[in-house]
Amino acid sequence: MDGHEVVDTVRFISCFHRVRGSDEYKLLLERLKEMLIAWGLSERQMEIIEYPTGGVRYGNFDSTMAWNIKDAELWLEEPRMFLNSFKSCKTSVLFGSNPTNGWKIFELVDESYSNDLSNKAVLVQMNPNKAFKEFVEKRGAKCLLIYFMRAQDESIGRVPTRMPDTVNYLSLPHTLSASQHGAFGFSLSYRQYELLKNFVNKGAKVRLFIDSELKVGKLQVFRVRFKGLQNKKIGIVAHLCHPSPGANDNASGAALALHLCRELNEKRLAYDVDVILLPEFYGSLPYVAQHKDYEFVINLDMVGEDQLKTGSTLMLHETPFLLNTHYDELLYDSMLLFAPTSSDSFSRRFFRSTFKSGSDHSVFENYSVPSPFLGQWPDRYYHTNEDTPDKCDPVMFEWIGKAVLRTIELADRIPDYVIEQVHGRMKSFLRKIAAKPGAEIIASVVKKSHGESVEIPEPKVRIFPSVEGPLGYEWFDKAGELSEKREVVNLGETIQLAARYTQDYDATITFASTYLNVDEKMTQDVLDVLLKNDFLKKIN
Structure with missing residues (x-):
């Protein structure tokens, strides 16, 4: 496996604004099918499985509406100043924003404003879910301008003052019921937020439009199948959703999974293998409910980081002992075997850790499928417009790719020393x-x-x-x-x-x-x- 080729695929995926259920998400799937066919796979191996979204509940999750976004702009009216646009920054529009149906002008206020908010743009620094409940549901606001950075970490420079021009990927609740409020808005950089604070509650106005569409629709799970000799099945899962660029989260996992398809197609396999690309949680929940007959599934989520740039550490998060952990141990052994070295020591940070929630492995494990999770954390550029392909490391892809392939190849004949380590x-x-x-x-x-x-x-x-x-x-x-x-x-x-x-x-x-x-x-x-x-x- 050539890690530079995987990075090229990350670049390609990063060009697409991968909103679950969107037209652009579906277009990307068609392009990925073409790529795999060009690599020698048969179209018969590929399948797109669709599930309803919007007005549907999967387990503890209310499914979101399908969202298409074409364009948007945000300006300060007086003094006239351009702030951002969807075309220049794909994370600038709050995911799930309703359309404005043309240009709108709103007076700029903040959370201290006590009067009617229905014709105001509310400037806040808080979690968008909390802002939605406080100002949209309770007080009738339509427009939110939000600065909020999740998972701040001073040790890697992930704090507002050190990333003043970064625009965070933020979402408004856009379930069927939430969408009825007609809310919309923009994600601001810290510098923009500090600028606009000077204008709140003084009669200043912002001018904006959002050309978007929220609708009940379907989301897609893309599955590529490889036949083995025995009647057992392994899965490799990576979520394909998130905004452009979203390189490490998670074009990296999806790209590596696609290149694993290329390798698997040339191998004689003991077990069947499914490679599954899907919308995080909202795709895995309905899929696993119907397809829970896997021996184990490896989750690839944020696997490509250049650790010097992102401050990340590669982690193998284990399956809890409540489920079979033999495959976790085999994967860990494989990771150690292929670990890149320099001067007789690891040249990349790597640790093994207990179970961590927050990705699709937790769905599989709740359906009794062991699912070790490979990912990197923390990441300076996580959920921002700066999560770009230049932050990926080809060595990571080669290392993890080799380890995953060895785990698949030895799944039917796990070495005795690995089994002994599990029991210990x-x-x-x-x-x-x-x-x-x-x-x-x-x-x-x-x-x-x-x-x-x-x-x-x-x-x-x-x-x-x-x-x-x-x-x-x-x-x-x-x-x-x-x-x-x-x-x-x-x-x-x-x-x-x-x-x-x-x-x-x-x-x-x-x-x-x-x-x-x-x-x-x-x-x-x-x-x-x-x-x-x-x-x-x-x-x-």
């Missing part, structure tokens, strides 16, 4: 929980998932998820101060998995707190919030 890690974890509540149930679930024939004891207090699929993010609105804690995102999802597979209250607390090394009291608090708000059910 499993036993070490079980010793750690041995004296804790629910330990017997956890031990039985873990042993059974790794091939032992054991009976799982009856839960003392039975709990289980209310719906299929991952927990998602709606519960944050009900979590109060807990939602501000850094550990809570992964903790909530791990609780969901533990409840699904142990179905015991104490075992869920013990597993999640021990596995993530999180305080038991906070784990219980999060679990109780989930129970109180019906994300989990409880039977005494």
Whole structure:
């Protein structure tokens, strides 16, 4: 595999504004099919599977509307000053913005303004979901001008003052019900936000238009199939959605998956292999509900970073012990085998870590499919207009590509030393929980998932998820101060998995707190919030 060729494919994908369900997303799929055919694959191996979007709920997720965006501009009226346009910066328009139906002029105000907001442009620095609830749903605003940078990290220079001209990729809620409010808006750079602060609540105006379309539609999952000799199946998944450029997130994972197709087409495989490109969560949720017969799935999400530029570290996030971890260990062994070196040490940062939520592997794992996750974090340019292909590293693609291919090739004959390492890690974890509540149930679930024939004891207090699929993010609105804690995102999802597979209250607390090394009291608090708000059910 030539890493420079993968970067070229990243450049191609980055040219497309990859909104799930959009015309441009569908056009990209057709172009990718042409690319694979030119590489020697048969069109019979390829399939586009469609699922409805808009007015549909998948698990804990309300599906969004399909959104097409053609053009948009934002100006300050007096003094007349151009601020941004969709053609010059694809992340400048808030994802899911309704059309303005021509040019509009709005008086510029901020959150302290107490009168009617229906004909005002509200300037805020906050999470767009919160801004939508505060100013659109509660106070009738139509236009939001937002500065908000997620995942700020001083250590890699990801802070507003050091990235003053960066425009963040932000979304308005655009489910069917949310779209009825007719809201729209722009994502500002920090410098633009600071400039406009000088004009708020003084009668100043902004002039803007957004030429867009929100509609009920369909989203597409693109699957490429390779036949093996045995009746077992492996998946490689990468989400294709996100705005242009979106190079590392996630043109990188999609491009690597496509080049793996090129390699797989030349190999004699033991297991069937599906390569799956899809919209993150909104595509994987309906897909996995129908296709959960995989031995394991490798999730490729943000795999291409040039670490010197982005400040990232490559991570292998494991499948929790509640599911089979033999393939995780094989992938880790393969990553070490092919790791790039310089002066007898690694020349790239790489760590192994516990489960992390936030991508499509969590969907597969909630349907009992082990899914190790390869990705890089943190990333200085994550979800910004500066996530461009020049921030990719060809060495990363070659390294990860070789490791994934070896994992696939050895899946039917995992080396004994890898199996021994799995059992050693499993036993070490079980010793750690041995004296804790629910330990017997956890031990039985873990042993059974790794091939032992054991009976799982009856839960003392039975709990289980209310719906299929991952927990998602709606519960944050009900979590109060807990939602501000850094550990809570992964903790909530791990609780969901533990409840699904142990179905015991104490075992869920013990597993999640021990596995993530999180305080038991906070784990219980999060679990109780989930129970109180019906994300989990409880039977005494």
